[in-house]
Amino acid sequence: MTYCKGIEGESPREKLLGRGTQALSDAELLALVLHCRSARTGATEFATTLLGGPDGLAGLVSSSQQALLAMPGLGPASVSRLLAALELAARCAKQPLTQRDVMSSPEKTRLFLQHHLGMRSREVFCCLFLDSQHRLLCCEDVFLGTIDGAAVYPREVVVRALHYRAAAVVLAHNHPSGLTRPSSADRRITERLRDALKLVDVRVLDHVIVGRGRCYSFVESGLL
Incomplete structure (x- = not known):
């Protein structure tokens, strides 16, 4: 403050x-x-x-x-x-994502996700669905949970990816506690989502965990 x-x-x-x-x-x-x-x-x-x-x-x-x-x-x-x-x-944070390659500016992606998820009191799992040029097609809150977790179903993420005709996806969820360290469950669901989406030729570019004022990237940490 x-x-x-x-x-x-x-x-x-x-x-x-x-x-x-x-x-x-x-x-x-x-x-x-x-x-x-x-x-x-x-x-x-x-x-x-x-x-x-x-x-x-x-x-x-x-x-x-x-x-x-x-x-x-x-x-x-x-x-x-x-x-x-x-x-x-x-909306100001989101606008650049619709105009250029999302992953060419990961800091802008994280800024948008911080605005979108950082202040939620319950856990939310969202997906940034991208076209072949990695431009944003849609940001959708796919699963809504409680203060300490959200059930994530790979089948539903695959259905939504096919609905948007996405070529790639950025996974993201928040930790209402503010801590961004991935749990073992976070790692497992990331692997399951990556494998499920690979079957329909949709690439997982990153999984971002959002806390209050900070983000954790699976890619930057070598976990994806």
Whole structure:
């Protein structure tokens, strides 16, 4: 989290326009996005209260729409602004993947997957289905799980790959715990998926595990 001591009386908006976004704390940025004010406190103080949970900013932005609406002081307008800002960030990360070879820029792939999966409170297994030039055809959440696991069925991944006429696929899932080290089950399912997709001439380019703020690549670690 960033902490900056501002000029006395300087509002978050004035600080942003005068010194840039990096000069603002998490609470000040959140206050600008929410554009809300509690009856008892100012916008920045209210935002600080919202960030006071055990998981801080990550916990707040991973909350469901229903959970956000249930928070005291947050109304439909503020929640809509927050969700819209998060969706814009995800789309900004995804756009380069639709315009060029995905695996020529693995850092952009990981950035998109971090936006897509990094804040989920439950485990999600998704696939990036690619054409023969490794351009993105579709990103699909194929399996949804619990806080500590998701059942993955190779047959269903093969069906989805054939549906999109994919030539290659990048596998990805998140670890809600934040840790990115692959489990023995992660390794086994990766091998099963690779073997199943190979039968229909679809290549597995990588399997990425997403934690909070970091990613683990099977390819970079020599496991694929």
